[in-house]
């Protein structure tokens with residue numbers, strides 16, 4: 001498997017000089033290590049490339065190449081379940097290679113998006129994502145985590161609006 005840090009660093013406690021310069025939080029590298037350990041015996045996963053992992057206490061969103069999403073989920077979700085057991089959080093496996101709207105839908109699934117409106121504040125684009133207020137407490141992903149992730153991956157601002 002490939003991660004943003006080298007494979008040596010996935011296996012070792014200390015980061016090598018090269019990987020130390022990558023601006024990825026330590027906790028995220030710990031998630032990579034857990035994914036690696038959960039899947040190291042899975043032969044058909046060994047070409048998969050993990051690009052990032054975003055998480056809070058409950059959920060981790062694992063970002064990989066588009067072609068790798070089905071592999072990371074596995075038949076009947078068996079691979080995803082192995083990762084969930086290891087990192088002790090629910091996970092969502094997504095790709096950031098499709099357009100932004102598709103990404104939003106994948107990450108917010110199973111929320112029913114009423115609409116996405118783009119508004120401008122100065123020269124800044126803000127994506128207002130409208131969700132039914134009845135689903136506020138059913139949302140799997142915390143809005144803060146979602147916002148941080150979209151800003152880092154796509155450099156886009158989002159707001160979630162319940163109506």
Ligand SMILES: [Zn+2]
Pocket residue numbers: 005006007008009015016017018019020
């Ligand atoms: Zn390294």
